[in-house]
Amino acid sequence: MASKFGMAGGIPERRVRPVWDAIDSRQLKNALKLSTALLSKYPNSSYALVMKALKALILERMGKMEESLSVCISAKDLLYKNDSFLIDDLTLSTLQIVFQRLDHLDMATSCYEYACGKFPNNLELMMGLFNCYVREYSFVKQQQIAIKMYKVAGEERFLLWAVCSIQLQVFCGNEGEKLLQLAEGLLKKHIATHSLHEPEALSVYISLLEQQAKFSDASEVLSGNLGSLIMIEVDKLRIQGRLLARAGDYDGAADIFQKVLKLCPDDWECFHHYLGCLLEDDCSLPRMANSPSVQMSTSIDCQHRHLADDVFDSRISRVSEFVANLMTEPGSDSIRGPGLDNLEIERRKIIFGKGNAGKLMEDLILYFSRFGHLASFTADVLVFLQVLSSDLKRQFLEKLLRCIDSSSTPSRHVLGQHITFFKIRELIGGTFSLPVGDLVDFAVQMTEMYCQNLSLSKDLDVQESLYGEELLSMSCNVLVQVSNYFYHHQYYNTFPKDLLKFK
Structure with a gap:
C-alpha cells in the first residue's frame, strides 16, 4: 500500500509512510500510535485529511467501530471546511472502504461528490464516484457520471459503462424503450468515429440490440467487420445460434x-x-x-x-x-x-x-462405470434420478454396488466410486431409513474405508486434502442423525453401548 501513496516530498511524507507499512504488516497498535502522534504534531498539515483517513481505517480493523466512525466523520468535515488539505483518490477510497464497512456508504458518496465538484475533470475521482454509485445501485447516476467521463476522456470503456448502466435501468424498471434507443445511438455514433476495439464492447452492443429484439441487426453486426473482434470461432457460433433461436429460426x-x-x-x-x-x-x-x-x-x-x-x-x-x-x-x-x-x-x-425408465437406469449405470469416480457424478445425475420410481432407485443402488470394482488393491478410482455410491445412497433417501444399528455399521464402514486408503495420499503436500476426506464428514453426518434419534427417544442408557462399534 505504501508504494501507492503518491505525495510530494517532505517531512510529512517521510513520516506517513511508516504508518502504511505498519498497516500492511498488520501492526495495528503501532500504526495507531504513529498516526495519532502525527495528527497531534501536524494538525494543520495538508496531510491531516490523509492521516485521519488512515486512523479511521486502523480503528476499524481493530474492531473499534464507533471510534472509527467518529474519525471518519471528522475527516469528512475537514474535507468540506478547509480547501488547503490534500485531496486525492487514495484518501477518498480509504474513507470509502471504512464508511462501507461501517454501513455508511452514503457518506463516502457525498465525499466523492464534493471532491468531483471541486475538481470536475479528475478521472480518478470520477471513477471513485462511479464505484460508489455502483455499490448503491444508483443506475441513473452511474450513467450520468460515466457519460461525463466519456466526454472528458473519449475512452471506449466509459461509454460501455454508461450503456451497461442504461441496461440495468431497463432490467430493473418498466420504461426502457427510449433509454435503449439512447444507448444504441451513443454506440453507433462512437462506432462511426472510432469503431470498437474490444470483444467486450461488441458483446455489449449485441446484447443491447437483443434487448430491443433487433435480432437481425445483431446478426448483421456479428457477420460484419466488427465480428472479427471475436477471435474464437466457437464463441461467435454460440452467439449466432442464440440470435437465430431468439428470432424464431x-x-x-x-x-x-x-x-x-x-x-x-x-x-x-x-x-x-x-x-x-x-x-x-x-x-x-x-x-x-x-x-x-x-x-x-x-x-x-x-x-x-x-x-x-x-x-x-x-x-x-x-x-x-x-x-x-x-x-x-x-x-x-x-x-x-x-x-x-x-x-x-x-x-x-x-x-x-415415449421413454423407458429402465433404459434410463441402464444408461446411468453405463455412465457410472465411466465417470462414477468423479466428484461431479452426483450433481450430474441428480435431475435424471428424479424421473426414476422408488423401486427403480433401489435397483439402481444394487446395480451400482455390483458395478464397483472389487479389486483389493487401493486405488483412487475405486475409492471415488465408493464415495459416489454413498452419496447417491444418501441422496435417494435410503440411508436414514435404516435401523440404528445398520446406520452405525454404515458409519464404521465409511471410516474404515478412509483408513484403508490413506496410503493413496502419502505423496500429497501437507496442505492438500487427503483422498476420501468426504467419507469422514459423511460418517459424522450419519452419527449426528443417530445421536438425534437417541436424544428424541431418550435412550440415554443404550446410546454409549451402541456406539462402541464405532470406537
Whole structure:
C-alpha cells in the first residue's frame, strides 16, 4: 500500500509512510500510535485529511467501530471546511472502504461528490464516484457520471459503462424503450468515429440490440467487420445460434449449435440449446445474454406436447444419431458431455411419454462405470434420478454396488466410486431409513474405508486434502442423525453401548 501513496516530498511524507507499512504488516497498535502522534504534531498539515483517513481505517480493523466512525466523520468535515488539505483518490477510497464497512456508504458518496465538484475533470475521482454509485445501485447516476467521463476522456470503456448502466435501468424498471434507443445511438455514433476495439464492447452492443429484439441487426453486426473482434470461432457460433433461436429460426439455430457441439462436445449448455431448438422447448431455448431474470432450466416439468408424435420421433432420432457419432470421435471416452446427452435424450422421451425408465437406469449405470469416480457424478445425475420410481432407485443402488470394482488393491478410482455410491445412497433417501444399528455399521464402514486408503495420499503436500476426506464428514453426518434419534427417544442408557462399534 505504501508504494501507492503518491505525495510530494517532505517531512510529512517521510513520516506517513511508516504508518502504511505498519498497516500492511498488520501492526495495528503501532500504526495507531504513529498516526495519532502525527495528527497531534501536524494538525494543520495538508496531510491531516490523509492521516485521519488512515486512523479511521486502523480503528476499524481493530474492531473499534464507533471510534472509527467518529474519525471518519471528522475527516469528512475537514474535507468540506478547509480547501488547503490534500485531496486525492487514495484518501477518498480509504474513507470509502471504512464508511462501507461501517454501513455508511452514503457518506463516502457525498465525499466523492464534493471532491468531483471541486475538481470536475479528475478521472480518478470520477471513477471513485462511479464505484460508489455502483455499490448503491444508483443506475441513473452511474450513467450520468460515466457519460461525463466519456466526454472528458473519449475512452471506449466509459461509454460501455454508461450503456451497461442504461441496461440495468431497463432490467430493473418498466420504461426502457427510449433509454435503449439512447444507448444504441451513443454506440453507433462512437462506432462511426472510432469503431470498437474490444470483444467486450461488441458483446455489449449485441446484447443491447437483443434487448430491443433487433435480432437481425445483431446478426448483421456479428457477420460484419466488427465480428472479427471475436477471435474464437466457437464463441461467435454460440452467439449466432442464440440470435437465430431468439428470432424464431429454430432450424438454423440447431444447425449452428450442432457445429458448436462438434467443436466442443462437452458443452452441456449448448446441447440443451440444441435440443431445445429441435423440440421447440421453451425451458431449454437460449435466453438473452446477461439477463438476471431468466436462467436455463432442466426441470422435469419442461413440456413440448405441441409437437406431433412423428415430428418428435424424427427429431429425437436426429439428436440420438448425432450424439452416437460424437461418442465415436477420438477422445470421447474422457469427456462427460456425450454420456450426459444420452441421459437427457432418454429423460425427454420419458417426459413425452415415449421413454423407458429402465433404459434410463441402464444408461446411468453405463455412465457410472465411466465417470462414477468423479466428484461431479452426483450433481450430474441428480435431475435424471428424479424421473426414476422408488423401486427403480433401489435397483439402481444394487446395480451400482455390483458395478464397483472389487479389486483389493487401493486405488483412487475405486475409492471415488465408493464415495459416489454413498452419496447417491444418501441422496435417494435410503440411508436414514435404516435401523440404528445398520446406520452405525454404515458409519464404521465409511471410516474404515478412509483408513484403508490413506496410503493413496502419502505423496500429497501437507496442505492438500487427503483422498476420501468426504467419507469422514459423511460418517459424522450419519452419527449426528443417530445421536438425534437417541436424544428424541431418550435412550440415554443404550446410546454409549451402541456406539462402541464405532470406537
